[in-house]
Amino acid sequence: MRNGSDVLLRTSPSDYKNKMKVVMEMKVRIDQDVCIECGLCASTCPDVFVLNAGEKASIVECYQNGGSDIGEVGEPLRTCTEDAAGSCPVEAISTR
Numbered sequence: 001m002r003n004g005s006d007v008l009l010r011t012s013p014s015d016y017k018n019k020m021k022v023v024m025e026m027k028v029r030i031d032q033d034v035c036i037e038c039g040l041c042a043s044t045c046p047d048v049f050v051l052n053a054g055e056k057a058s059i060v061e062c063y064q065n066g067g068s069d070i071g072e073v074g075e076p077l078r079t080c081t082e083d084a085a086g087s088c089p090v091e092a093i094s095t096r
């Protein structure tokens with residue numbers, strides 16, 4: 001007969017990590033076609049957003065996942081990221 005601990009014991013480290021990733025990480029995306037390069041996101045949450053001169057806002061490299069406009073951040077950066085999204089005057093940042 002199986003119980004919950006059997007399932008946990010049979011979960012490989014990579015499966016566990018993937019399950020925790022789902023719980024811990026938030027996806028963030030910048031619509032760079034909409035970005036007006038105001039810099040508010042980078043000043044509100046510089047750990048996640050960067051605005052280099054002459055470029056659209058992008059995700060800090062270590063949090064990128066599939067491009068400079070797409071990333072994933074962990075729980076400690078959730079509030080900061082959401083605040084930055086809320087500060088964007090053209091609603092170019094989405095989170096989920």
Ligand code: SF4
Nearest residue numbers: 035036038039041088
């Ligand atoms: S706050 Fe919005 S418009 Fe301003 S730089 Fe960031 S993404 Fe671009």
